[in-house]
Amino acid sequence: MNMKKTLLFILIIAIVGLASYTALYGIEMGKVKITKVRDSIDLGLDLAGGVYVILEAETDLQGAELQRAMDQTIMVINKRVDGLGVAEPSIVKESSKRIRVELAGIGNPQEAIDIIGKTAQLQFIDPKGNEVLSGKNVKNSEARFQQTEFGDKPVVALEFDKEGSKKFADATTELAGKENVGERIIYIMLDGDIISSPIVEEPIKDGKGVISGEFTVEEANNLANLIRAGALPVEMKALQSRVIGPTLGLKAFEKSIKAGGIAILFIFLFMLIFYRVPGLTANIGLTIYVLIVVYSMKYLGVKLTLPGIAGLILSIGMAVDANVLIFERIKEEIRNGKSIRASIDHGFKRALTSVLDSNITTLIAGFVLYYFGIGPIKGFGVTLILGIIASMITSVFITKYLLKLTVEISNTKNTKLYGV
Structure with a gap:
């Protein structure tokens, strides 16, 4: 028995075991926390x-104009979503x-749907129906509290750009000089609905304004967010929307992980029973494969979805298929009278073309799904790509190295240990 090779094999198993434990349960040692x-x-x-939610533009624009309007719409929706504090939204x-x-x-969720699809066309209208200025002239907006005789109330504070400041100053100067109270009103409208109608008492020349009303703090924040993000260049209609509760999602996640764990356990047993020592090395390789995929997802920031889990399990099947193909070739070489060491080399060499062909074609399919797919399809494509790459690394290189290491450790000629 080669003691150095034995210690190396044990060390590899220990490292894989520690990495697996860390992945499952985490680890904390002093200041180090994983x-x-x-x-x-x-x-x-x-x-x-x-x-x-799926939004559709209600517009007659076509070609480059439509493309430009849709790009601007995505930018505005991005700003609105940022205001909601949502981490890593998907807007495509x-x-x-x-x-x-x-x-x-x-x-x-419902509030988010309302905010995302709202056109948010802000207008300041004088009593004659003329537009004094619009949301395009608003440089900034934020929710604040304003002191009133009834206590502090939430309002939306506005700051106008240079053009808007001049327009607002001119309009308020003109309206403040009117004797009739009804002629001194500025109607503040959002998508055609009056949200505030303040009376102008004196000219406002500091480039600032306030939208007041019976707002809650949340409503004031949402309105400020809408105005700050700007109006959508085209009207958007919600074609389809769906709310998924976190409890339902958690149950689906738990069941998927459980199903995947059971599948991997049966694969491990199958490989051990039918292929003995090669099966053991394949199981170690598959464990390394899973670690490569999950840590790649962690550090690349890939989102895990239900189709993604399906893609992961499918790529595990591809990895097992590659191992089975290789081990069957090794068994054929052993039956033809070659030594175990020579059979491993020839078996891998004979199976390599088939393994690469099947994995590369699947990899191409994964890239197509990722590039052209949307939502869940893209998630499936991402995990499939990561899985196939990890599968090729473990099946072709790691499993071969481990298998040759076992031969060097034992130097056995017992072919039963190799499933023959």
């Missing part, structure tokens, strides 16, 4: 819960006139 992978990987909408163009918005882990 969280478990489950807490570090971002969950997609279907697992974390949240809302998705689904077709020439459609936008898909996915917000995971959001507290008030």
